[in-house]
């Protein structure tokens with residue numbers, strides 16, 4: 001017979017229990033209820049591009065899928081074409097020289113890569129320095145690896161940069177990883193001058209790996225060109241960059257990304273991955289190579305669409321009294337909630353009154369409290385309709 005101390009058969013592990021709770025559950029419940037009642041709910045919650053993957057990428061995929069040699073197990077080292085396409089892209093786009101033999105590997109999306117980096121580098125007692133608010137895997141990954149995330153608050157007064165000099169000596173000593181992400185989800189901020197340089201100095205001094213999550217460098221506006229972290233002097237000695245094709249190339253479903261930079265760190269990631277998965281489908285690697293070596297025009301057209309939607313959203317929010325800046329990058333508008341509201345209560349109000357879903361800032365960490373996020377990845381007519389509803393239902397004095 002099972003002893004009293006034995007856990008129930010369906011009980012999750014302590015590591016899984018340690019992952020921060022999902023804050024969106026109540027809002028999801030209300031959305032489902034409304035939809036069931038026939039109400040038209042517009043979601044501005046998720047950052048998943050609404051337009052299709054660019055045609056030259058689809059063409060490359062179709063050709064690659066038709067080739068039987070691409071149907072077999074890939075290797076975690078990746079196809080030569082994929083690694084060389086990344087090296088060429090990093091050279092022409094960022095002015096960064098990458099050795100395709102040792103300094104780039106495919107990843108099955110940035111999410112997988114960040115999660116597995118936690119397992120490759122962290123043990124219980126170790127810490128990851130994680131941007132707060134931030135992409136949830138920066139805290140969930142360390143928790144699942146049995147380690148701990150130490151939050152670095154991103155403050156509006158500092159341009160949504162962490163104050164790296166405010167991190168305690170003890171946390172710097174425990175740190176194995178530091179997660180940074182610019183252009184930034186959820187704040188839309190671009191990297192402030194000197195931040196990457198200071199991160200490199202601290203990483204050298206305290207022996208931790210900087211992981212720059214570059215999910216949005218190709219999605220920028222108003223002439224802003226986002227740099228690679230690896231262009232920072234010394235970055236390659238202490239860091240890696242995770243580059244995702246999901247957002248810039250409308251490829252969220254394809255699961256196509258790469259890790260680039262420090263060759264020893266990349267070898268450690270490879271060692272972990274050989275125990276966990278069997279690599280990225282080779283047809284997807286070839287399609288990814290086509291994306292990186294293909295024309296820039298589709299990206300520019302996409303950015304013009306997002307910029308137009310951004311201006312529509314920012315204009316409407318300002319009209320209803322929200323103090324918001326138009327972001328120079330990402331697919332998000334990050335704005336403070338009106339006085340008297342929490343992130344959750346405001347998101348619930350917007351849903352109840354206007355049947356529009358916005359993400360409560362607290363979903364991205366405690367420093368996200370007091371903000372909400374709107375994603376620009378909804379078709380133009382639906383964004384226009386959502387904005388009209390916000391004006392109608394949330395205008396001052398109504």
Ligand SMILES: Cc1ncc(COP(=O)(O)O)c(C=O)c1O
Pocket residue numbers: 047108109110111112135181185213215244245246252255256257
């Ligand atoms: C900052 C950031 N990193 C990574 C991802 C996920 O990228 P991928 O689709 O390559 O897993 C997202 C998606 O929202 C993100 O916002």
